[in-house]
Amino acid sequence: MDLNLSDEQRLLRESAERFVAESYDADHRRKMANDPLGFSPAVWKQFAELGWLALPIAEECGGLGGSAVEIGILMEAFGRGLVSEPYIASVVLGAALIERCGSMAQKQAILPKIADGSLKLALAHSERAARFDLAKVATTAHSTAQGWRLAGRKIAVLDGHAADEIIVSAHIHDHQGSSGRIGLFLVQATTPSVAISDYERLGGGRACNIELSDVQLPEDALLGNGHDALPAIEWAVDRAMAALGAEAVGIMQVLLDTTLEYTKIRKQFGRPLAANQVIRHRLADMAVQVDEARSMALRAALKLDADPVERARAASGAKAKIGRSARFVGEQSIQLHGGMGVTEELEVGAYFKRLVAFDTLFGGSAHHYGRHARLGRASVPA
Known part of the structure; x- marks a missing residue:
């Protein structure tokens, strides 16, 4: 290839x-x-x-x-x-x-x-009790004579405060009761009974929590024909994790380049820090982690059109590996900058915060190591 x-x-x-x-x-x-x-x-x-x-x-x-x-x-x-x-x-x-x-x-x-x-759109899917399990949705959508009635709470909606329309996931309840399907509904941000409370995200940007209190929607607010949307949600989140992994690689590369330059000009005992063999080894370890993370992000992107299990394993493997690599590179960069690394004067801290936020979005490294292992066991014939 x-x-x-x-x-x-x-x-x-x-x-x-x-x-x-x-x-x-x-x-x-x-x-x-x-x-x-x-x-x-x-x-x-x-x-x-x-x-x-x-x-x-x-x-x-x-x-x-x-x-x-x-x-x-x-x-x-x-x-x-x-x-x-x-x-x-x-x-x-x-x-x-x-x-x-x-x-x-x-x-x-x-x-x-x-x-x-x-x-601008936003996806409101995460809920407080789900713990990164995409199949756990407590928000409900009841069929009415006029369309749909939504009720529930969503958390950690990325940039939901700035969205014109919000895609909300909910369990569909028709006239016969719960159908067991998850549907996606388009909700105007200005719809009555939609309460949005936004807050600053670690590392930049904003997110919000959304409360849906008996929100009335027209019949065509449901995306498509109402088939179970969970496979599409899983595909979209894997897609987002691959993209966020690439973003994390860009951040890590900046931290590596900044730290390398700093150790060349910062002198201790009359010699640049980079002249110290231990420092050079740590910089080399950082470079290795950046290259491995870049490879994992590319692999996740290339696997997005593969079968669902292969795609999900590639996405979770990338999320877990890049999360660990990002924390290592960020911590090494902070430490090699000394006290300057945690001051507002340098942006090393701002980049590290974004990496910490990346590690928690859509589940941390531990969660995705577990998902990767479960999917691997499920793909092995009995």
């Missing part, structure tokens, strides 16, 4: 890295940290003009038909700048679920708006 980037992919990487280097400096990140929205609408518009919002959307729906590899290239560049725009929530999760579960009318109505930046 040829893993070299194509000419188009190299151009995407160069343009993304150049844009991030020019647009995301320390002042911009501090400004976004104090902004109630958490990101810049002007930058989001530039994302649309550059074609990044349309990148993974199918061509027949107004997109560019890009693959998960292109998304990974883009996300690694985003990691270098600690980009806080809601790309994962709106494009990687939201648009993917519309494309996978929506009817043709819903796709044609929604996906072009995502591509041009006029509509």
